[in-house]
Amino acid sequence: MGKTIAVPEKLKEWIIHTFNRGISPVAILQGMVDKGYEAKSAYSTIAAVIGPDKLKEVDLNQLTYEYEDVGISTTNNKIQTSDRDVNILLKMEKPYILYLDNVLSSEECDQLIQLSKERLKPSTVIDQRTGEIKLATGRTSKGTYFSFDENELISKLEKRISEITNTPVENGEGLQVLKYEVGEEYKLHFDFFPTNKVDNSKGGQRIGTFLLYLNDVEAGGETVFPKVGLSIVPKKGAAVFFHYGNSKDQVDRKSLHASIPVSNGEKWVATKWIRKGKIYE
Numbered sequence: 001m002g003k004t005i006a007v008p009e010k011l012k013e014w015i016i017h018t019f020n021r022g023i024s025p026v027a028i029l030q031g032m033v034d035k036g037y038e039a040k041s042a043y044s045t046i047a048a049v050i051g052p053d054k055l056k057e058v059d060l061n062q063l064t065y066e067y068e069d070v071g072i073s074t075t076n077n078k079i080q081t082s083d084r085d086v087n088i089l090l091k092m093e094k095p096y097i098l099y100l101d102n103v104l105s106s107e108e109c110d111q112l113i114q115l116s117k118e119r120l121k122p123s124t125v126i127d128q129r130t131g132e133i134k135l136a137t138g139r140t141s142k143g144t145y146f147s148f149d150e151n152e153l154i155s156k157l158e159k160r161i162s163e164i165t166n167t168p169v170e171n172g173e174g175l176q177v178l179k180y181e182v183g184e185e186y187k188l189h190f191d192f193f194p195t196n197k198v199d200n201s202k203g204g205q206r207i208g209t210f211l212l213y214l215n216d217v218e219a220g221g222e223t224v225f226p227k228v229g230l231s232i233v234p235k236k237g238a239a240v241f242f243h244y245g246n247s248k249d250q251v252d253r254k255s256l257h258a259s260i261p262v263s264n265g266e267k268w269v270a271t272k273w274i275r276k277g278k279i280y281e
């Protein structure tokens, strides 16, 4: 026989009301955990009110993120790499975020933009009337990838990122460069993979993102973390590093983020997603 638990009347009403509004039991559970309920007791409470079968898919392990030491020493207000001193402008613990300046020189930013420009292909669409491929109007967002160790500049940056983040270069995915024009954005998202879609043969889950700002943006284009009300203003040569995966394969949902629309000028960024283990041999 299952344990009977006494659920306060108000809480019971709230759970039933929320469930009847179409909110999924998992979201109700997440909401209770976010409000401070312990995951297991929130689970038993909801199970007692609407039935345990509704919570079958829930992975309790993913409900509360355990913060671990990321292994980056920040006591000197800077991080020393073999070719550069990087300044720490901001530190946040939960989620773990560092805003760093002087990560790239102005020349390195320009070089990376230049190299990317050559490979950005204008977005195309198929003309619905004639079937011909034509340039898309209004869709100007573009991106490109550099493969691991692709050229001298990329290798130098990969080494620097690895030293700053204290992760092996082999854990980093190929650098992605994105260009946003006025009005373009990157809507709210997580960078980690859905926890049931992790490929352990390729380094496993993503655990961190190293985002480099390659130019100064005239207006807009901030990287925002709405769960903690943080907005990072792009600055040429600066970078934001956020960490969201631990040794228990949990992911930090506080790392939700977006790039808000550019309102004036353009925005260039380079992203390196870092996995838990080695992607390449």
Ligand SMILES: O=C(O)CCC(=O)C(=O)O
Pocket (backbone or CB within 6 Å): 186, 191, 209, 211, 221, 222, 223, 257, 258, 259, 269, 271
């Ligand atoms: O451009 C930004 O500020 C955010 C980019 C981003 O979230 C990503 O590349 O995953």
Ligand SMILES: [Fe+2]
Pocket (backbone or CB within 6 Å): 189, 190, 191, 209, 257
């Ligand atoms: Fe992202």
